[in-house]
């Protein structure tokens with residue numbers, strides 16, 4: 001079996017070796033000629049999988065994308081050729097949730113404000129939106145979920161309309177797939193009118209797909225409204241963000257919100273499981289076999305480390321930065337995004353961060369209540 005895999009997908013050798021020969025390719029520039037003799041194709045979000053790529057291939061048995069999003073894959077085309085396809089729903093949801101939470105903590109601390117006093121609107125309450133809400137709620141932040149589709153499906157959580165979120169939320173975090181048609185299409189969901197209607201001092205985070213915000217309109221509105229705070233991990237026209245937008249953005253990163261080692265391992269592992277199922281092969285490996293230990297295995301906290309106390313926000317941020325310091329990516333982004341292949345190079349060379357779960361917090365003295373420990377656990381840390 002010939003397996004063609006994106007060169008930036010970790011753990012492919014460990015998981016797919018037993019199935020055949022593996023060839024690594026540059027996923028952004030994969031050609032029909034390179035793909036023509038693949039039995040298995042393993043891609044990331046940057047490879048357009050469609051008729052143009054695959055019409056020369058008559059032997060393809062499986063396409064796997066180690067991503068949550070599927071907008072780069074023509075699933076109807078694969079169906080028409082009976083080629084099984086699988087993505088990795090939820091694989092990096094925790095990574096995205098922690099990224100959004102850390103970015104909010106970072107902004108709050110930078111502005112001398114308290115995140116706990118904010119109301120956060122989450123647009124799209126699926127895997128990544130819910131993971132963001134989980135961190136915020138563990139910290140005691142009020143969350144407003146907006147997801148008309150889940151609401152219509154009967155999800156029992158409390159939902160708010162987008163208009164309510166725009167009117168009431170201090171922070172808006174976007175977690176929708178990119179869709180171009182239908183009642184709930186998300187392409188330019190945040191157009192000029194909605195951007196202009198944001199409450200004074202709103203923080204807007206986009207960790208889903210760049211085109212959910214009209215980036216040209218964002219430049220226009222951002223130039224007129226210095227009160228807005230922006231966190232962008234995704235950009236219209238990747239890998240070439242619009243240059244004028246970058247200085248208006250408070251935290252800028254190159255589509256790496258989902259890049260935790262855990263998320264990456266889970267993504268590749270889910271495709272391995274699917275191929276095992278398709279080929280009647282026994283699953284013999286586990287995700288935890290793949291992950292190295294974190295360089296800080298345990299961190300001790302003293303009695304006054306009540307992570308729930310808003311006065312300790314900077315301490316919580318310090319702790320979060322041990323797992324992931326978003327400032328590093330932001331600095332690199334500003335230096336490199338405009339260079340030739342800068343955006344892709346940053347993603348390729350990204351040192352995959354760890355999730356909170358890699359860090360064990362040791363509460364060395366008994367707390368007055370066990371709430372801080374429970375909150376730390378809810379945030380995702382291991383607690384002893």
Ligand SMILES: NC(=O)C1=CN([C@@H]2O[C@H](COP(=O)(O)OP(=O)(O)OC[C@H]3O[C@@H](n4cnc5c(N)ncnc54)[C@H](O)[C@@H]3O)[C@@H](O)[C@H]2O)C=CC1
Nearest residue numbers: 068069124126127128147149175176177184207208257258
């Ligand atoms: N920056 C990054 O590294 C990553 C980005 N993503 C992007 O984030 C997107 C969301 O990921 P998940 O949360 O895992 O997907 P999901 O499918 O679990 O959840 C998406 C939610 O958005 C809702 N939705 C759709 N249209 C909506 C609208 N107009 N208004 C409000 N809600 C709407 C859906 O009902 C669904 O519940 C992915 O499709 C992908 O494009 C995902 C992972 C990593």
Ligand SMILES: O=C(O)C(=O)[C@H](O)COP(=O)(O)O
Nearest residue numbers: 044045046067068069092258
């Ligand atoms: O899962 C998704 O959807 C994403 O956006 C990915 O995290 C993006 O990462 P790559 O697949 O481009 O490495």
